[in-house]
Amino acid sequence: MRHRLALLPLLAPATALLSAPATASSTAAWTAGESAARNACVKASGLNDAAASAPVHFSDRTAQDVILVTGRYPQKFMKGKPGTMLCLYDRRAKKAETQEAGAWARKR
DSSP states (O other): HHHHHHHHHHHHHHHHHHSSSSOOOOOHHHHHHHHHHHHHHHHOOOOEEEOOOOOOEOOTTTTTEEEEEEEEEEEGGGTEEEEEEEEEETTTTTTOOOOOOOHHHSOO
């Protein structure tokens, strides 16, 4: 019994390390996540020749990123006019939703 109690101080830190959640992501994981978000936003925008900005990351509490997507409207009546969409990307659900953001793109 004494031998078991002597091992307790050594086992406690090891147990804590093994049960601790991983809190850091690798650079490769962040890059892959950002690429997935940008691709989802480009697709959701529906714009031709679309390009996505770098994401603005919100905290893990909301798990959302905001991305600005620019391109050209595909509808014939729009005659290829430039368009700007604001995309909200949910990192947990891996889904994108876009809304027109033309006012943000206009020069003042």
